[in-house]
Amino acid sequence: MTESLKNTATTGTSSLLSVGQAGLAGIKNASSTVANVLWSDHLQSHSTAFQSQAARRGVDADVIVIGAGISGLAAAKELVQRGNKVIVLEARDRIGGRIDSRAIGPQGASEGHARVDMGASFIHGKYDNPIYDLAQDLNIKVHYTSPEGEMRILDADGQMNEDSANRIGFNVSYTFFDASRSYAQNNDPSPGESLASYVFAKDSPLFQGLDQHDIESAADPDQDQQPPNLRWKAKTLGRSFSGWTGADLEDVALRWWGFERDTIGPDGMVIGGSYHKVVDHLAGLVTDPSAHKGEIRLGEKVERIHWDSEGKLVEVMVAAPGVDLSAYSTTRTYTASKVICTLPLGVLQRCPPAFEPSLPPRKQRAIRALGYGLLSKIAVRYDKAWWKDSDKATSYFILPREGNITETMPPCSPELQRKLKPQGLMVQNFITIDGSAQLVMFLGADYGQAMEQADPDECTQWAHALFKRYLSPNATSTDIPPPIDAIASSWSTDPYSFNSYTYIPSKPDSKDGLPVTPLDVAEFAVPIWAGALGFAGEHTHPDRYASVHGAFESGIREGKRMAIALDMHRKGEE
Numbered sequence: 001m002t003e004s005l006k007n008t009a010t011t012g013t014s015s016l017l018s019v020g021q022a023g024l025a026g027i028k029n030a031s032s033t034v035a036n037v038l039w040s041d042h043l044q045s046h047s048t049a050f051q052s053q054a055a056r057r058g059v060d061a062d063v064i065v066i067g068a069g070i071s072g073l074a075a076a077k078e079l080v081q082r083g084n085k086v087i088v089l090e091a092r093d094r095i096g097g098r099i100d101s102r103a104i105g106p107q108g109a110s111e112g113h114a115r116v117d118m119g120a121s122f123i124h125g126k127y128d129n130p131i132y133d134l135a136q137d138l139n140i141k142v143h144y145t146s147p148e149g150e151m152r153i154l155d156a157d158g159q160m161n162e163d164s165a166n167r168i169g170f171n172v173s174y175t176f177f178d179a180s181r182s183y184a185q186n187n188d189p190s191p192g193e194s195l196a197s198y199v200f201a202k203d204s205p206l207f208q209g210l211d212q213h214d215i216e217s218a219a220d221p222d223q224d225q226q227p228p229n230l231r232w233k234a235k236t237l238g239r240s241f242s243g244w245t246g247a248d249l250e251d252v253a254l255r256w257w258g259f260e261r262d263t264i265g266p267d268g269m270v271i272g273g274s275y276h277k278v279v280d281h282l283a284g285l286v287t288d289p290s291a292h293k294g295e296i297r298l299g300e301k302v303e304r305i306h307w308d309s310e311g312k313l314v315e316v317m318v319a320a321p322g323v324d325l326s327a328y329s330t331t332r333t334y335t336a337s338k339v340i341c342t343l344p345l346g347v348l349q350r351c352p353p354a355f356e357p358s359l360p361p362r363k364q365r366a367i368r369a370l371g372y373g374l375l376s377k378i379a380v381r382y383d384k385a386w387w388k389d390s391d392k393a394t395s396y397f398i399l400p401r402e403g404n405i406t407e408t409m410p411p412c413s414p415e416l417q418r419k420l421k422p423q424g425l426m427v428q429n430f431i432t433i434d435g436s437a438q439l440v441m442f443l444g445a446d447y448g449q450a451m452e453q454a455d456p457d458e459c460t461q462w463a464h465a466l467f468k469r470y471l472s473p474n475a476t477s478t479d480i481p482p483p484i485d486a487i488a489s490s491w492s493t494d495p496y497s498f499n500s501y502t503y504i505p506s507k508p509d510s511k512d513g514l515p516v517t518p519l520d521v522a523e524f525a526v527p528i529w530a531g532a533l534g535f536a537g538e539h540t541h542p543d544r545y546a547s548v549h550g551a552f553e554s555g556i557r558e559g560k561r562m563a564i565a566l567d568m569h570r571k572g573e574e
């Protein structure tokens with residue numbers, strides 16, 4: 001956060017750092033105090049007009065939206081376009097939340113220079129997906145993997161022939177995306193059964209067609225033993241899908257796997273770290289200067305949400321991050337008829353604001369019981385690409401080596417290493433727009449935790465060594481340049497996210513002992529406080545949780561619902 005933001009937030013004077021189409025550059029360069037000051041000046045006039053209208057009604061806005069991630073921005077856009085006054089309160093000094101197109105390299109985030117998407121980078125499903133449609137409208141380049149797949153399974157020893165690699169690759173994606181889903185639907189797995197119990201079962205399609213001898217003589221990979229036969233490789237590759245679920249497959253419920261009605265068609269990778277264009281576009285619509293209806297305020301951490309049921313108002317109290325809440329005079333209160341809360345599940349679980357009155361038991365159960373997993377990334381940038389297929393959005397899967405399963409484990413203590421199960425690592429060739437070359441490693445669940453706890457420089461060296469060994473095993477070290485930059489994510493400790501996305505766990509709720517189901521996700525979509533407090537965010541969409549498109553749709557859903565309620569109120573139809 002910049003000094004100017006910190007100051008305004010703690011003194012309680014105006015921190016009217018809003019986002020407007022013309023001002024997006026100011027937001028992107030939020031580290032530049034000069035840009036902020038200039039932008040604040042511009043906003044003073046904009047907000048004065050806004051406040052004088054609101055003041056007449058004794059409230060700051062019709063609706064306050066908490067969080068400027070994609071769900072909050074979608075909700076705010078919907079409300080503004082339907083004629084409502086909206087303030088979006090965002091704790092960070094940037095918009096986008098778990099969409100985080102980070103500048104990498106010396107030039108910063110100016111247009112045409114390198115960025116990398118450290119949060120969402122794929123558009124999952126081409127059809128029935130509003131994010132794909134938006135990307136088309138905004139001319140965002142999306143790379144679609146061909147049906148044959150630009151997927152390379154890599155074995156540092158070069159022992160695996162192409163046929164075996166293809167077979168394993170097919171088995172893993174078929175088992176994970178098709179067979180397990182139809183098994184769960186056509187059978188009646190108990191709520192406690194895990195996705196792993198099907199995927200790694202002895203007769204699982206994961207092992208179909210693999211060498212019979214290998215299958216019979218397979219050692220249990222969990223026993224930290226040799227031999228890396230094909231069955232073992234398929235299993236370690238299968239484990240790398242903890243990046244997809246955010247959790248070990250042992251922790252994900254089989255029963256609800258494939259229950260969702262999700263988007264259709266292939267996944268596409270957003271090129272050049274440009275996912276931010278989607279949120280920038282929505283922010284522009286929210287703060288459209290011709291409408292003067294919406295504002296986005298950064299550096300406003302919501303600490304308390306109070307419903308005045310008699311006055312039919314909701315008060316939202318904000319504090320500068322780190323400010324002691326007992327010093328209420330240093331905070332600011334916003335008042336509105338309604339509030340939409342898009343705080344991530346991780347924030348609601350670990351560091352929620354005070355809800356007054358407290359959240360009803362069913363909402364509390366949903367918060368407690370749902371799983372919230374981790375996907376981490378480390379992006380390493382080079383002057384030029386030295387690996388094959390650097391012009392394609394290739395996914396490389398690095399498999400552990402025989403006799404050296406710790407090599408593919410992030411740098412961590414021997415105790416932690418003993419807890420990690422051997423698993424493959426997905427590395428994405430990340431297509432840039434500035435001519436530089438980037439490799440991004442995806443690490444799910446425990447691997448992500450270990451990486452995010454480690455020293456970033458050590459992680460970079462570890463990732464670089466793995467890339468060298470696996471992506472170009474025959475090159476001499478002089479052929480391969482050292483990295484020029486690297487960024488590692490920190491989603492697990494980020495106080496505005498605390499991990500990455502929702503999953504439905506196989507473990508029952510710790511308090512009532514009952515199974516967790518998609519109804520717990522649906523529970524979030526139910527507004528409370530006589531409709532004054534609504535909820536949006538990826539964790540509130542039973543069909544499309546854990547995704548950008550799900551979060552977006554949840555925001556549109558809540559924005560629309562509140563706009564209708566406000567219209568009815570204005571017409572006296574309540």
Ligand SMILES: Cc1cc2nc3c(=O)[nH]c(=O)nc-3n(C[C@H](O)[C@H](O)[C@H](O)COP(=O)(O)OP(=O)(O)OC[C@H]3O[C@@H](n4cnc5c(N)ncnc54)[C@H](O)[C@@H]3O)c2cc1C
Nearest residue numbers: 067069070071091097098119120121122302537538547548
């Ligand atoms: C590493 C990673 C990779 C991913 N990859 C993909 C992908 O490829 N494709 C895909 O579809 N999805 C992906 N996802 C999931 C997707 O990014 C999320 O589902 C989606 O962006 C969530 O949007 P949201 O609006 O629900 O939440 P968020 O984006 O988290 O928005 C919530 C906002 O609330 C703010 N906030 C938090 N606390 C406070 C507070 N106290 N006061 C005020 N504001 C607060 C946060 O700063 C944040 O801006 C990925 C996520 C991660 C982390």
